[in-house]
Amino acid sequence: MRLWFAILALMAAPVLAQQSMPPAPYAYTQLEDPALEAEATELMETLRCLKCQSQSINDSDAPMAGDMRHQVRSRILAGESPDAIRSWLTQRYGDYVSYQPEVSSTTWPLFAIPLLLLLIVGGVLFTRLGKRRSDKGTE
Amino acid sequence: MIAELGLAALWLSAALSVLMMISGAMGLRDVASPHALYARPASVVQAFLAVLAFFLLLYAFAITDLSIKLVATNSHSAKPFIYKLTGTWGNHEGSMLLWVAVLALSGGLLGGLERRLPEKTMSATLMVQGFVALGFYAFMLLSSNPFERLPVPALEGGGLNPLLQDIGLAIHPPTLYVGYVGLSVAFSLAMGALITRQVTPDFAKVMRPWVLGAWVFLTFGITAGSYWAYYELGWGGWWFWDPVENASLMPWLAATALLHSVTVLAARDALRTWTIMLGVLAFSMSMLGTFLVRSGVLTSVHAFAVDPERGSFILGLLGLYIGGALVIFAMRAGSISEGKRFTVTSREGALVFNNVMLSAILAIVLLGTLYPLLTEAFDVRVSVGPPYFNPAGAIFAIPMFIVMAVGPLLRWKDDKPARIQFELALLAAVAIAIVALVAILGDYSVLAVLGLALSVALGIGALLPLKGRNIRRVPTATWGMIAAHFGVAVSLFGMASESAFTSEKLAAMAPGDSEVVADWNIQLESVDPVAGPNWTAIEARVLAARGDEEPTELGPQSRNFWSPPQPTSESALVTRWDGQLYVVVGDSAGIDANGNERWQIRVWWKPFVTFIWYGGLLIAFGGILSIIGRLQVDLKRRSAKAQGKARRADVEALSGDKPGSTAAPEPAE
Numbered sequence: 001m002r003l004w005f006a007i008l009a010l011m012a013a014p015v016l017a018q019q020s021m022p023p024a025p026y027a028y029t030q031l032e033d034p035a036l037e038a039e040a041t042e043l044m045e046t047l048r049c050l051k052c053q054s055q056s057i058n059d060s061d062a063p064m065a066g067d068m069r070h071q072v073r074s075r076i077l078a079g080e081s082p083d084a085i086r087s088w089l090t091q092r093y094g095d096y097v098s099y100q101p102e103v104s105s106t107t108w109p110l111f112a113i114p115l116l117l118l119l120i121v122g123g124v125l126f127t128r129l130g131k132r133r134s135d136k137g138t139e
Numbered sequence: 140m141i142a143e144l145g146l147a148a149l150w151l152s153a154a155l156s157v158l159m160m161i162s163g164a165m166g167l168r169d170v171a172s173p174h175a176l177y178a179r180p181a182s183v184v185q186a187f188l189a190v191l192a193f194f195l196l197l198y199a200f201a202i203t204d205l206s207i208k209l210v211a212t213n214s215h216s217a218k219p220f221i222y223k224l225t226g227t228w229g230n231h232e233g234s235m236l237l238w239v240a241v242l243a244l245s246g247g248l249l250g251g252l253e254r255r256l257p258e259k260t261m262s263a264t265l266m267v268q269g270f271v272a273l274g275f276y277a278f279m280l281l282s283s284n285p286f287e288r289l290p291v292p293a294l295e296g297g298g299l300n301p302l303l304q305d306i307g308l309a310i311h312p313p314t315l316y317v318g319y320v321g322l323s324v325a326f327s328l329a330m331g332a333l334i335t336r337q338v339t340p341d342f343a344k345v346m347r348p349w350v351l352g353a354w355v356f357l358t359f360g361i362t363a364g365s366y367w368a369y370y371e372l373g374w375g376g377w378w379f380w381d382p383v384e385n386a387s388l389m390p391w392l393a394a395t396a397l398l399h400s401v402t403v404l405a406a407r408d409a410l411r412t413w414t415i416m417l418g419v420l421a422f423s424m425s426m427l428g429t430f431l432v433r434s435g436v437l438t439s440v441h442a443f444a445v446d447p448e449r450g451s452f453i454l455g456l457l458g459l460y461i462g463g464a465l466v467i468f469a470m471r472a473g474s475i476s477e478g479k480r481f482t483v484t485s486r487e488g489a490l491v492f493n494n495v496m497l498s499a500i501l502a503i504v505l506l507g508t509l510y511p512l513l514t515e516a517f518d519v520r521v522s523v524g525p526p527y528f529n530p531a532g533a534i535f536a537i538p539m540f541i542v543m544a545v546g547p548l549l550r551w552k553d554d555k556p557a558r559i560q561f562e563l564a565l566l567a568a569v570a571i572a573i574v575a576l577v578a579i580l581g582d583y584s585v586l587a588v589l590g591l592a593l594s595v596a597l598g599i600g601a602l603l604p605l606k607g608r609n610i611r612r613v614p615t616a617t618w619g620m621i622a623a624h625f626g627v628a629v630s631l632f633g634m635a636s637e638s639a640f641t642s643e644k645l646a647a648m649a650p651g652d653s654e655v656v657a658d659w660n661i662q663l664e665s666v667d668p669v670a671g672p673n674w675t676a677i678e679a680r681v682l683a684a685r686g687d688e689e690p691t692e693l694g695p696q697s698r699n700f701w702s703p704p705q706p707t708s709e710s711a712l713v714t715r716w717d718g719q720l721y722v723v724v725g726d727s728a729g730i731d732a733n734g735n736e737r738w739q740i741r742v743w744w745k746p747f748v749t750f751i752w753y754g755g756l757l758i759a760f761g762g763i764l765s766i767i768g769r770l771q772v773d774l775k776r777r778s779a780k781a782q783g784k785a786r787r788a789d790v791e792a793l794s795g796d797k798p799g800s801t802a803a804p805e806p807a808e
Contacts, residue, residue, distance in 0.1 A: 028725060028739045030645050041643070046526045053437075054381040056524070059374040061708065061725065099524025106519045113506050114531050121499050121535070128491050129483045 026073035027066030040073050043082040046099045047072070047089065056099065142207050142286040145195035148188040149286075152243060153276035155185035159246070159269030166262025167334065175258075178265040179250040185272065186247025193240035196285055200227040206292035209233060209285050215298040215702050217673050225308040226299045231433060231449075232285035234312060238429065239275050241320040245349075246272055249324050255345050256328075257337060264331030271323055274456045282449050298702035301674070307367030315360030315387055319425040321353025322394060329418030330464060333471050338411040343404035344773075346418070348766055350401055354394045355762035361387050362755030373708030373723045375743045377637070377751060380528045382437050385508045386428030389501055393421035396497040399490050407551055409478040409487055413494065419464045424501070426457050436512060482553045489546030496539035503531045533586055540593045543627070544600030547620065562603055570596040583639040590635030598628035616768030623761025630754025636747040644742045647728035649735035657744040659720055660684045664692075666724070666738050674700045676709070679724040679738060683713055695724045718746040 031037040044058035049065040057065040057072075068089075075085045089097050101107045159181040166175030196209075200223050205211045213230040214223055228234040246268040253261065279285070325346060332342045364387065369377040378384065397417035403410045431437055434450030481487040507523040514521050544566055548559045556563070573592040577583060601624035605613065642657040653662040664680040676698040684690035693711035700707065713720040725739030 028645050028728065028741075029647065030643070046524060048522050048524070054379055054383075055372075056376075056379075059372065059376045059379070061373065061706070094520060096520035096522050099522045100526035101521055101523055106514055107510075107521055110506065110510055110521075110523065110527065114503060114534070117499055117502055118534070121495055124495055125492060128495075129488055 024067055024070030026070040026077075028069075029073075031073055031077055036076050037073075039082055040076045043076070043085060044069055044072050047086070048097050048099055050093060050097060141195050141199050141204065142288055145192045145199075146284065146286040148192040148195070149239075149276065149280060152185035152188035152192070153273060153280060155181045155188070156243075156246075156269045156272040156276060159185065159250075160266050160273060163262045163264075163266025163269055167259060167266060170258045170262070175262055178262060178269070182250030182265055182268065183247045186243040186251075189240045189243030189276075193236050196233060196236055197224060197227050199286075200224060200233075203296060205294070205296055206288055208287045208289050210296060211289055211293035212297045213299055215296040215673065217702070218299065218304070219672055221306070221309065222299060222304045226303070228312050228316075229299050229303045229308055232279075232283045234316075235275075235279055235283050235433065236285045237313065238316050238320060239272075239279055241316050242272055242275055242323055245321050245324045246327075249327070249349075253345060256331075256342065257335070260331045260335045260337045260342070262331075263334040264327045267330040267334075268323065268327040271327065271460060274459065278449075278452050278456065282452050298673075298700075300703065301698070301700035301705045301707045302371060304673075304700070305367065305371055307363065307371060311360055311364040311367055313360075314356050314363060318353045318355075318357030318360050318394075319387075319390060319428065321349065321356060322390060322422040322425050324349045325353065325394075325397065325418045326422035326460075326464070329415045330467065333415050333467055333475070336471065336474055338404075338415060338475050340405050340408045343401045343414065344769075346414075347398070347401050347405055348769060350394060350398045350418075350421075351762050351766045351769075354391070354398050355759045355766070357387070357391045357394055358755060358759040358762065361391055362752050362759065365755070366752045369748075370710050370712060370721075371707070373710050374741075375641075375710075375721050375745065377748070380507070380523075380525055382508050382512075383432055385504050386431045389504055389508075390421055390424040390428060392497050392501040392504070393417060393424045396494040396501075397421050400494055403487050403490055404478070407479055407481070407487060409481060410491070411475050411478045412472055413491075415468065415472075415475070417494070419461070419468060420498075420501075423457070423461045423464075426453070426460065430454060430457055431508070479552075481551070484549065484556050485553050486546060486549045486551050489542050489549055492542050493539050493546065496535045496542075499535040500532050500539075503535070504528065507531070529586055533589075537589060537593065540597055540627075540631070543624065544593075544597045547604045547624065548600070562600075562606075566596045566600050569599060577639075587635045587639035590631055591639065594628045594632035594635060597631065598625055601625040601628055614768055615771055616765050619761045619763070619765030619768055621761070622764055623758045626754045626757025626759075626761055628754070629750050629757055630752075633747050633750030633752075633754060637745050637751065640746040641748075642744045644740075646740050646742075647731075647737040648740045649731050649733070649737045651735075652737075654740070654742065656720075656742045658686055659742070659744055660690075661722070661740070661742050662690070663738070663740060666736075669696065671698070673702060674698045677724065677738075679722075679740065681711065681722055681724075681740070683720055683722065685715070685720075693722050695722045697724050697726070714749060718744060719748050720744055 031040060041058060045056050047057045047068065049055045049057045049060040049062055049068070051062045051064045052060050055065075057068045071089075072085055075088075076082070080088075086098055086100070095101070095104075095107075101110050103111050159178050162174055162177035162181060165172045166178060169175070199207050199210055200214055201220070203210060203214055203216045203223060205216075209230065209232050213233070214226050218226070226233075228237045246265070249268060250265055256264070328342070328346045328349065332338045332346075364384070365377050368379070368384075369375065397414065397420075400410050400414045400417050404414045430450070430453040434453055436450055507528055511521050511523055545559070545563065548562055550558075570592040573595055574588055577588045577591055601621055604617065604621060644654055644656040644661070646652075646654050648654065648663040650663050650665050653660060655661070660683070662682040662684075664682055666677055666679045669676050669678045676696040678694050678696045681693040681695065682690035683693055691713050693713065695711040696709040698707050698709055699705075708723050708725070711722045713722075721743040723741040725741065728737040728739045731737050
């Protein structure tokens with residue numbers, strides 16, 4: 001019987017959360033250790049608030065952003081590395097949640113094109129500026 | 140009646156833009172053609188009518204005419220008057236009307252004032268300007284009519300997004316639009332010069348003030364927008380690499396490159412094809428930005444696919460104008476020689492280098508903005524944010540800042556680096572010293588440290604052109620360059636300092652509690668409800684004291700608007716010369732052990748953050764100085780010419796020739 005109540009309470013919790021449950025403890029509270037907090041902030045700045053338009057979870061008042069901040073801070077406190085938390089979140093919410101694209105079959109042009117751009121820039125500079133020296137005499 | 144008058148004015152100006160186009164084309168075929176006369180007056184009258192249409196809509200918003208659909212959807216009778224006015228452009232149709240009105244106005248100014256170009260080039264330019272205007276008039280009239288009436292007037296309006304109910308909306312969009320659309324003149328002039336093969340220094344001198352003017356407005360608009368987002372969004376961020384922000388940054392990057400290129404063309408008759416290409420690119424980026432913001436493609440690619448009318452219309456215009464320009468460019472580029480030659484180590488060389496860097500940064504921003512939209516169309520959602528833009532942009536920005544510090548010290552055409560070796564050594568020493576100093580002070584990100592070092596070196600480099608010169612003799616335009624370059628250094632310093640040294644404190648505080656942030660002591664006095672014209676709020680009274688000084692009282696608010704219902708944070712700021720204290724009050728955080736209600740308080744101390752916007756203002760001010768300087772020179776030259784002419788006429792009269800018989804026919808101006 002007691003177990004039943006516990007399960008019922010667990011099921012009711014999300015419903016309450018939709019209404020006016022106070023935000024999770026670490027949503028608006030920093031970690032004690034400044035080094036850990038800096039680590040968390042750095043990570044939170046690069047995670048997208050999925051309910052907002054173009055805001056990181058570090059820049060948003062949305063309840064979901066608060067919950068995600070709580071997740072990030074408590075996992076950092078538990079000793080998880082930022083990279084591990086990021087991959088946990090991307091597994092859960094998809095690549096969309098991370099502002100830091102990783103090289104993959106869908107994102108490789110994001111990295112290949114800048115490299116190509118470097119080559120083009122080098123080429124343009126060489127033809128526009130490099131040649132001048134040789135034909136300076138002809139002027 | 141207002142709405143009908145406005146609509147009629149829009150239709151009439153669309154018709155006049157057709158006249159402008161046809162008459163321009165006639166003038167291009169034959170300058171003496173009697174039909175060529177209409178282009179200039181048509182451009183002026185269509186400008187008048189389009190601006191009139193905009194003011195009529197403004198009036199409809201001012202009196203909250205709820206029989207007009209746009210007013211009913213976006214305004215509310217209980218809104219403060221200033222936000223009723225600014226609400227005119229806080230929505231799709233209204234902001235497009237502002238866009239079109241500015242486009243028409245720039246065309247009118249061009250047709251009415253510009254007398255320095257050969258008539259044939261002018262005809263071609265007005266033809267292009269009319270063609271561009273026609274497309275956007277068609278867009279307004281066919282798919283975004285702002286004057287549409289409701290069958291039955293609404294009882295009350297829907298209200299304006301509370302985030303937009305701020306003085307920022309009065310400043311940011313209009314200035315940005317003037318900049319965006321002012322670039323259309325650069326586009327038309329470039330096309331006109333290309334069509335008539337008149338890519339000359341004289342053409343560049345005509346184009347320069349237009350580019351400078353648009354660029355000043357763009358700079359100011361971006362600066363204002365950044366500060367607005369900073370204080371309004373309540374989390375202290377000032378740049379988010381949001382697609383909408385990128386849409387305004389891209390034309391700015393192109394316009395910056397264009398403005399340097401056109402200066403080289405005017406002074407040295409070099410970089411002809413570059414200037415034309417950048418003229419096309421700058422306005423293309425303006426149109427692309429408009430497409431991104433106005434088509435709804437940013438909210439969701441799928442929403443765009445469901446209701447693609449507006450988006451595809453702008454996309455069609457975009458393809459037509461950019462494609463057309465590129466075709467003409469490809470046909471004519473061969474016939475324009477590149478112009479005068481120069482070496483790597485010359486001022487032109489440095490300018491070319493930085494123009495390439497600016498274009499590369501533009502390409503990175505474009506890629507990072509468009510790529511997520513592209514993948515979303517194939518149902519793969521990725522996010523591209525600061526961790527991508529910052530390092531990828533820095534690859535090109537860092538060499539650019541280095542060359543920018545040195546470039547103005549070089550001579551035109553050819554120079555020996557050995558001549559400026561003292562300056563080079565000084566700048567390098569300063570930069571290295573700062574990197575070392577900051578690295579000793581603490582553990583900061585590489586980009587922030589490099590940014591600090593480069594900003595100081597750049598600041599010194601910007602002032603070095605004054606060395607050994609008589610300050611009073613320095614031309615105004617040179618002061619403009621110095622101010623703008625120094626502004627870039629100031630702004631960069633603010634950005635690097637903010638990202639390296641910000642301290643943050645998030646706390647749940649009951650009245651009477653205090654917290655410490657950097658060297659500030661923050662005390663929460665009380666939290667009380669307050670009410671405004673269309674919102675209610677809780678206001679915290681916070682005392683902030685730095686060290687032992689007298690505390691400053693602050694009143695950050697957490698507002699709830701009721702139409703439409705939406706909460707906003709009104710941050711409270713304390714500005715000091717060396718930074719800003721940023722205080723926000725959030726929701727209730729429950730009851731503490733003593734039974735007092737606690738509130739979420741967020742406080743940041745952001746050292747030198749204000750320099751970001753001071754720098755932006757300095758850059759814009761430099762642009763204004765530069766325009767004034769050019770106008771001074773132009774007026775001086777004109778009065779000298781007039782004097783010369785008068786003197787020659789006197790000489791002729793004295794020598795006894797019959798005046799008039801030998802006089803050449805005066806040009807139309």
